Amino acid sequence: MEQYRAFSTEEAIAYAKELPDRFPSSASLHAEEIGDGNLNYVFRIKDSESGKSVIFKQALPYVRVVGGDWPLSLDRARIEALALKLAADACPGLVPEVYSFNQEQALIVMEDLHDHLILRKGLIAGKRYGNLSRDIGIYMARTLFYSSDLYMNPVEKKARQIQFHNPELCKITEDLVFTDPYWDAPSNNIPGEIRDFVEPFLWQDEALKREVAILKHAFVTKAQTLVHGDLHTGSVMVTDLGTKVIDPEFAYYGPIGFDVGAMLANLLLSYCAQPGHRVDSQQTVEYRSYLLQTIEEMWLYFEAEFRRLYETETTEPMAKTAGFYDWYIQQILQDAIGFAGCKMIRRIVGLAHVADIDTIANTEMRVAAQKQALAIGAALIKGRQQATGIDAILAIIDTAR
Ligand code: ADP
Ligand code: MG
Ligand code: MG
Ligand code: MG
Numbered sequence: 001m002e003q004y005r006a007f008s009t010e011e012a013i014a015y016a017k018e019l020p021d022r023f024p025s026s027a028s029l030h031a032e033e034i035g036d037g038n039l040n041y042v043f044r045i046k047d048s049e050s051g052k053s054v055i056f057k058q059a060l061p062y063v064r065v066v067g068g069d070w071p072l073s074l075d076r077a078r079i080e081a082l083a084l085k086l087a088a089d090a091c092p093g094l095v096p097e098v099y100s101f102n103q104e105q106a107l108i109v110m111e112d113l114h115d116h117l118i119l120r121k122g123l124i125a126g127k128r129y130g131n132l133s134r135d136i137g138i139y140m141a142r143t144l145f146y147s148s149d150l151y152m153n154p155v156e157k158k159a160r161q162i163q164f165h166n167p168e169l170c171k172i173t174e175d176l177v178f179t180d181p182y183w184d185a186p187s188n189n190i191p192g193e194i195r196d197f198v199e200p201f202l203w204q205d206e207a208l209k210r211e212v213a214i215l216k217h218a219f220v221t222k223a224q225t226l227v228h229g230d231l232h233t234g235s236v237m238v239t240d241l242g243t244k245v246i247d248p249e250f251a252y253y254g255p256i257g258f259d260v261g262a263m264l265a266n267l268l269l270s271y272c273a274q275p276g277h278r279v280d281s282q283q284t285v286e287y288r289s290y291l292l293q294t295i296e297e298m299w300l301y302f303e304a305e306f307r308r309l310y311e312t313e314t315t316e317p318m319a320k321t322a323g324f325y326d327w328y329i330q331q332i333l334q335d336a337i338g339f340a341g342c343k344m345i346r347r348i349v350g351l352a353h354v355a356d357i358d359t360i361a362n363t364e365m366r367v368a369a370q371k372q373a374l375a376i377g378a379a380l381i382k383g384r385q386q387a388t389g390i391d392a393i394l395a396i397i398d399t400a401r
Pocket of ligand 2: 036038039
């Protein structure tokens with residue numbers, strides 16, 4: 001096999017021509033790089049005559065950040081390809097099909113979701129998606145259940161855990177989500193307008209930092225299941241009625257609540273951003289209530305499917321003990337609420353922000369959204385242990401807004 005090289009568009013086309021049964025031999029192929037260029041290359045390769053296309057996702061051996069480069073393992077492409085295959089088995093139709101994987105080139109060849117839009121963009125545009133809460137609820141329940149100790153043979157589970165040894169990507173999360181936002185770290189990207197607010201609000205709140213330390217500890221030690229690890233609204237692609245989850249390169253054995261919390265956080269960041277994107281306040285109110293309804297339904301679909309799988313497919317004998325499930329689902333919810341808070345905060349003060357908030361042109365509205373996200377985030381982290389149902393989130397938001 002040839003040595004790794006980051007493909008040019010010409011090299012991507014040459015590789016695509018060699019793929020068995022993908023394009024007619026006479027095809028004249030065009031390639032376009034459509035990724036955002038931070039971690040990976042994403043090429044769309046298309047035969048304009050037949051209209052057939054594929055996506056190439058190739059990992060780069062480094063992360064480009066402001067001020068310098070840091071090396072990053074190419075093994076994440078293997079992890080992503082494997083996680084996509086497991087998800088396809090657990091919930092057919094909710095991930096793009098992987099056609100082939102080339103380990104040497106850290107390259108995934110997959111289905112082109114050409115008619116899908118990144119969910120984050122749809123939410124910024126104020127679109128509604130009729131099946132989103134069901135599809136993501138089902139995706140989370142099935143992927144998270146089938147790799148857990150509730151379902152897997154314990155020896156096979158530990159073998160799978162080794163396959164998903166992903167220390168460098170976990171370290172990114174440990175630093176950027178759970179550590180750097182809570183001190184004056186050079187990696188932070190704090191909007192100038194809220195700098196004075198951040199110091200007392202985050203850095204001097206010892207009670208908050210203690211809870212974040214506990215959540216970080218859960219992230220690094222709680223090997224409950226194979227999680228996606230980066231399940232934000234930029235990792236979901238949608239049509240009016242269809243949903244696909246992409247980009248599981250951060251997959252590792254971690255807490256179930258980490259994925260659930262990522263979705264909650266990103267829907268709540270959208271919630272905070274809405275006044276900056278809607279022209280009239282009635283639209284804002286209505287769209288915000290749609291987002292809260294989506295959060296609630298997503299949890300209810302997740303919980304119903306997870307419970308069904310637990311009742312019908314649990315193999316772990318001790319997990320069938322009376323009272324165990326109620327404890328188990330409650331710790332998922334409380335973890336999810338806490339992780340959601342951490343993920344909201346890091347998107348305001350940490351290295352990588354979200355377009356929902358950064359694209360608000362009006363400074364006053366953008367700052368209001370940033371402060372509201374910090375307030376809701378901190379309230380979620382501190383209030384999670386009282387939560388017994390999803391309505392707890394709505395109550396916490398009420399107190400913070
Ligand atoms: P990264 O890990 O660098 O964030 P992603 O997997 O999120 O890469 O892909 C980056 C972008 O490429 C996505 O936001 C989406 O626009 C596009 N993309 C990725 N996978 C597909 C696909 N299978 N079909 C169509 N577009 C895709
Ligand atoms: Mg990206
Ligand atoms: Mg990624
Ligand atoms: Mg991505």
